Amino acid sequence: xxxxxxxxxxxxxxxxxxxxxxxxxxxxxxxxxxxxxxxxxxxxxxxxxxxxxxxxxxxxxxxxxxxxxxxxxxxxxxxxxxxxxxxxxxxxxxxxxxxxxxxxxxxxxxxxxxxxxxxxxxxxxxxxxxxxxxxxxxxxxxxxxxxxxxxxxxxxxxxxxxxxxxxxxxxxxxxxxxxxxxxxxxxxxxxxxxxxxxxxxxxxxxxxxxxxxxxxxxxxxxxxxxxxxxxxxxxxxxxxxxxxxxxxxxxxxxxxxxxxxxxxxx
Numbered sequence: 001x002x003x004x005x006x007x008x009x010x011x012x013x014x015x016x017x018x019x020x021x022x023x024x025x026x027x028x029x030x031x032x033x034x035x036x037x038x039x040x041x042x043x044x045x046x047x048x049x050x051x052x053x054x055x056x057x058x059x060x061x062x063x064x065x066x067x068x069x070x071x072x073x074x075x076x077x078x079x080x081x082x083x084x085x086x087x088x089x090x091x092x093x094x095x096x097x098x099x100x101x102x103x104x105x106x107x108x109x110x111x112x113x114x115x116x117x118x119x120x121x122x123x124x125x126x127x128x129x130x131x132x133x134x135x136x137x138x139x140x141x142x143x144x145x146x147x148x149x150x151x152x153x154x155x156x157x158x159x160x161x162x163x164x165x166x167x168x169x170x171x172x173x174x175x176x177x178x179x180x181x182x183x184x185x186x187x188x189x190x191x192x193x194x195x196x197x198x199x200x201x202x203x204x205x206x207x208x209x210x211x212x213x214x215x216x217x218x219x220x221x222x223x224x225x226x227x228x229x230x231x232x233x234x235x236x237x238x239x240x241x242x243x244x245x246x247x248x249x250x251x252x253x254x255x256x257x258x259x260x261x262x263x264x265x266x
Contacts, residue, residue: 011049022055026073033069051214054167058200061255083199086110097159103176105164113139169208180227202251
């Protein structure tokens, strides 16, 4: 695919896997490596069109600071392809656990089929949970789809609540809509909750604030497609290097802050 077409595909994609979008974007932007101004413009254009994809902010921060854009783009793609977060999650899940998730969490979706002894309860608020359940069923995972009104009972009976961050800042994480309700219910029922943070999701706080600002309609703020979950609402954080207490703090950013990325394009 021509680099321009790759970037157009990323800019227009809806509901696509974030890692796939980042790989396509890295390849497309690398074609402009000899023109730093074009690299920056391409990054800003993508972030204007896809402001809620945390991995694109991670990629853009890396490429905007790179002295060798082509080499950095290859490094980014390699890091995504060898990310062991899903493997680590599969390894540390309790035996024969019942877990609750919401929506379609990409990294968790890779981890659960690696375990044949886990039952999954999917809270479906927008139809994506049904598709997620079908994917798990094809891998012989025991799964049941529940309505949002059943969330309380599901969390109370479960062994674990799993949430997935699309972006993590200094004070909390951005999750799919429903993540805040899951985390709060887990606190009330004293059900353990883990935040899964894949490669490239830990960002400088200004990037996270930009995502929130760009994706929130001030007139209808309750209609946004994501939730903000504070650090205090989670028990543990799961990354490729293991499971640790959330009380130890959120992960440090995986990408530098490039203030020029915070300016939107008309």
